[in-house]
Amino acid sequence: MNLNYWSWDTFFDALPVILQGLGITIGLTFASYLFALIFGFLWTFLRRIPNRFVHFIVTWTMEFIRSTPPLVQLFFIYYALPVIPYIGISLHPFACAVLGLGIHFSTYIGEIYRSGIENVDKGQWEASTALNISTWDKWRKIILPQAIPPTIPMLGNYFIIMFKEVPLASTIGVAGIMLLARSYGAENWSYLEPLTIVGIIFLVLSYPSAVLIKKLENRFNKRFHKNQIMKDKGAMQ
């Protein structure tokens, strides 16, 4: 191992430069996560349309978005969207990244919502029908308040996963920590320290949040485990 290449001078020179991009990186994470949370609902409800053809189209569109690389999707939105005739619009790189990452992860989020909704007891649906509650109120007051809270730890995990995908946006020119590190590296001919800083920033931010989510998960499991036991008992009788 040759530590001669490591220079603390470069490290402390690059650190403030790279930290300038931290706001963009975190902002992009929140923006695209919010987009995915909202868009995920759209997938969930589209999949519930009781029409075989629509169901088929929606399911395979989700599968297509989910199993193709987000990097290619970003390039599509950044390079290809503006030149599509009639509907083409040119967006700021940040907006492209929100759209690209948001749509990609909304397919995952949609699946999480679905699992939450499917776990709501069948009796709740029947009861709301029996009580003549309108569809809107049924979803808003009965189903969703029971379906969403148990999925919160899973949704939290996706927040961390998205945070780690955000540096992909550096390839289309979003000036987050990754892009600043690479341009610093190119200017000063030293990639070692700036890239190490980026790695440390990611580690410092994502590891504690992962631990926090794990704790949250344990707490939620305890809380919802009780309901589950009662449900199982009900099923047995």
Next chain:
Amino acid sequence: MKEVLTISAIFEIAPQLWRGVQITVSILIASALFAYAMSFIAGLCRLSNNFLLRKLTGFYVELFRGTSLIVQLFWLYYAVPMLFGINLGSNWWIGVIAIGLNYGAYLSEVVRSSILSVSQGQYEAATALNMSSFQRMRFIIFPQAVRMMLPEFGNYTIQILKGTSLVSLIGLTDILYYGDVMRSTSLSLSPLIYLTALIFYFILALPLIFLTRKAEKIAKKGAAS
């Protein structure tokens, strides 16, 4: 503008992108195998009785799970040759090592949690039958745990396929690389170029999607039947 609408342009684009399929598939296979190997090594090491081994693999797993693939790829590409003075061979190897180490860390958690979720009674029964700890793992625990791992291995293999697109950033000539080359010469074709690239990736993912669904069925059935 009219050029964009001609679907026949796809017949021009597809052969160009096809040249990159070989690199994408070779990286997919090599890094998937590497990730599987790493996952079993790290997953079993984290369950070992040796304190040092457990902590070291724990460090590896958290390090690679805590930073993103693109950071690791660039770090291996730019920093490792500088820091250690070693040449990792070629960019192809850098891509394989980065993707393999990254997803190996994720998969090791799958291996670990599957082995831990085999019921305690199975361990006790194997011990009661006077099996050695190796026999117990080899004949009792492992066959049951592997079934539970299969769906997640399928899912992560799709993730690895998606991850291979990053190697175009370090100059490897994969599908996306040829797409970018074409786009830089004919920007008006770019919607079709990237759409074709996405379809290429999706066709590669299809067998993995069906294998994953099959794996889910196998996992549900359990070892008994």
